[in-house]
Amino acid sequence: MRTIYLNGNYIPETEGRVSVFDRGFLFSDSVYEVVSVLGGKLVDFDGHVQRLARSLGELGITGAPDAGAWLAICRELVARNAVEEGMIYWQVTRGAPSDRDFVFPAPGTAPTVLAFSQSRILADNPSAVTGIHVVTLPDLRWGRADIKTTQLLYASLMKNEAIARGADDAWMVRDGFITEGTAQNAHIITQSGTLVTHPLNREILHGITRAAVLPLAGHPIEERPFSVAEAEQAAEAFVSSASGFVMPVVRINDKIIGDGKPGSATVQLRKAYIDWARRTAL
Structure with missing residues (x-):
């Protein structure tokens, strides 16, 4: 027990x-x-x-x-x-x-x-091999998403709505821009090779995994809002979280990202993060 x-x-x-x-x-x-x-x-x-x-x-x-x-x-x-x-x-x-x-x-x-x-299994999560499918849904949470409270009802509703739509999870949208996932920070890599991630403000949780991942990326980084259309046209996409580490996103709504498989940059970033995590864990 x-x-x-x-x-x-x-x-x-x-x-x-x-x-x-x-x-x-x-x-x-x-x-x-x-x-x-x-x-x-x-x-x-x-x-x-x-x-x-x-x-x-x-x-x-x-x-x-x-x-x-x-x-x-x-x-x-x-x-x-x-x-x-x-x-x-x-x-x-x-x-x-x-x-x-x-x-x-x-x-x-x-x-x-x-x-x-x-x-639970973290490092060898099967979803990291296949990638996940996310759908975009309205972000109707309270205005202090930067505080990690147990007020998780809306995120739970959106997670279940995503599953009902045949997806794995949801990316939430406010004023036309993606904020974050139900329990993950959202990121894209553009066709030109820039990693784009939402800036740290009250609209998103200030992810601890996000903070560790970005210096490992090896890509130019832009911290700015990005739209659903820009995400759907990205070369790669992924989420970061304490439980998922770096998780590839291979489909956003009905749009296949890249060739529908985890992108090489995301795969390398996941490996780099896990190596870092094992090396620095207490």
């Missing part, structure tokens, strides 16, 4: 209990992070713990573990659950006041702190 971490204790997952008044449950008043595990080690831990601190700060949630404590928690979960490859999820809510109220609880209310593991 999987062991989880909840509010200072390592317990079987079946024993995890959270108050019905917890603000994460009632208001999605919570943030989370996810760090990959390769070879039993944590990939890009520093980037993820720094982004968690930023998300907590943007929402004014206090009392969460510090970086050193998170590292110890993650390593303990890897050991207790024998995770060789997979993910560690961390979640912090504003806590559980005594009743439901839109007003934040009194200062000093303890946050709810949860972490758990998922074992």
Whole structure:
């Protein structure tokens, strides 16, 4: 049985209990992070713990573990659950006041702190060999997509809508431009060999994998919005995320990208990222 971490204790997952008044449950008043595990080690831990601190700060949630404590928690979960490859999820809510109220609880209310593991195949993901198909759908999320909250309902709806349309995932579109995927940053490589990616602002999550991937690309990089039409005419396309690393996109809507197979630049970039991740994991 999987062991989880909840509010200072390592317990079987079946024993995890959270108050019905917890603000994460009632208001999605919570943030989370996810760090990959390769070879039993944590990939890009520093980037993820720094982004968690930023998300907590943007929402004014206090009392969460510090970086050193998170590292110890993650390593303990890897050991207790024998995770060789997979993910560690961390979640912090504003806590559980005594009743439901839109007003934040009194200062000093303890946050709810949860972490758990998922074992899964990452490096040899079969989708990296075939590539994935995405469809474009409207981006109707709230205006702070840069904060990694657990408010994931719309992204989940779009993921399921994409599957219902026969695709693997969705790229979301705002004002005619692609922002990002449901849980991934979106990128294209133009016919002239330029890697184009959405700029870091409030419309997208500031991807930790994105930050690691771009310096490895070996291509000119333009951080700017790109349209659906430009994406459909790209030489290559891919997404980046902690769980998917660099994942080739071979079809956007009804348009085949390149020859319908993962492009050579994307394949090389995925390999370069995995090599980097294994070399630098903690």
